Amino acid sequence: MDKMQRFIHLIDLNDYPVSWWKQLLELGHQIRENPENYADACKGKIMGTLFYEPSTRTQMSFQTAMLRLGGTIIGFDNPATSSVAKGENIKDTTKIVSGYADIMVMRHPTAGSVKAAALTAECPVINAGDGGHLHPTQTLTDLMTLSEEKHTLENLTIGLCGDLKNGRTVHSLIKAMSCFKGNKFVLISTEELALPTYMKDILSASGHAYKEVRSLDDAISELDVLYMTRIQRERFASEEEYMAQKGFYILDPAKMVKAKRDMIVLHPLPRVDEIAIDVDDDPRAKYFDQAKYGMFIRMALILTVLNNDGVPAQLVRGRTYPKAKCSNPKCITNQELYLPRYFTGKGDTVTCEYCDERTLL
Ligand code: NCD
DSSP: OOOSOSSOOBSOGGGSOHHHHHHHHHHHHHHHHOGGGGTTTTTTOEEEEEESSOOSHHHHHHHHHHHHTTOEEEEESOGGGSGGGGTOOHHHHHHHHHHHOSEEEEEESSBTHHHHHHHHOSSOEEEEEETTTBOHHHHHHHHHHHHHHTSOSSSOEEEEESOTTTOHHHHHHHHHHTTSTTOEEEEEOOSTTOOOHHHHHHHHHHTOOEEEESOHHHHGGGOSEEEEOOOOGGGSSOHHHHHHHTTSOOBOHHHHTTSOTTOEEEOOSOOSSSBOGGGTTSTTBOHHHHHHHHHHHHHHHHHHHHTTOSOOOOSOOSEEOTTOOOSOTTBGGGTSTTSOOEEEOSSSEEEETTTOOEEEO
16 A cells, blocks of 8 residues: 555644644634635535534534535435445445545544545545544644634643543644643543543653643642543443543632633533533633634635645554554454554554554564
């Protein structure tokens, strides 16, 4: 297989240089200021949205973004109504849809699935969330919110609170913010929902300071940004395990009293109970603005990808090991067995190119 790709697939934001992210943020800003200038920018183009998992904001903001650029949309939001229900694999679905559409946006419950789709796609593929792994366009949304609301991406103390284990938005955001100097991370979670080891290794390798704490009450006063997250019910093995974690963190006006006057609260949404409704009127609550920024940054992304503006990232690195099997049961290579299993690294422990988990050879 030719590993040099023709298309700008967006699987992981960190596959691209920070200069490219900044170009997107600048374009997103321009579009927000003068949306009428872009009304026909994607005229005649078709976007396919393949949502194998529920979505409101991501799906609708992508669709609205394309419509506002003058393009059209096809797709499904319920795999039960597509041939997936008949047992079609990702490779075949992708091959077909990418032959119809000019750009494909995909969300799937399994880690590495969108990269697997991009391997056979005949158009650019955007990762709209692959299991508990990554969510790069939410991160673009978060970066745009930070640049517009805090006017910097550097020297911020960022608290991430809730399900740090399963929250793909958390993983993508930490990877991105560890590329900017001076940021500090306060990881606020229960022991059971702590950030995975491979993510902590990424943080340590970047040289950024981080600490793990249990109490939001104790941590809130030092934060510039508080990123609240939902406990990811659908990723738990049982309802009992979910119920044991639910409701542990609730941001309410009493806690907000302790926060800095210019701290901002973000949340990728949907919220369940982790932010009390009466926090919504606090001017520091920016989560609804954040969702709106998401539409503009996705317009910028669609335009950039369709114009092929950037250097396409290498889709898979490393090599295949004939006997290796990814240790992560939630990795797509353990579900779609025809996939070539790529790993990077030397020695006994290698890293899966689909889901980033470590595997012992
Ligand atoms: C997030 C997701 O799907 O990962 N939602 C979103 O895209 N805005 C967060 C979540 O579902 O908790």
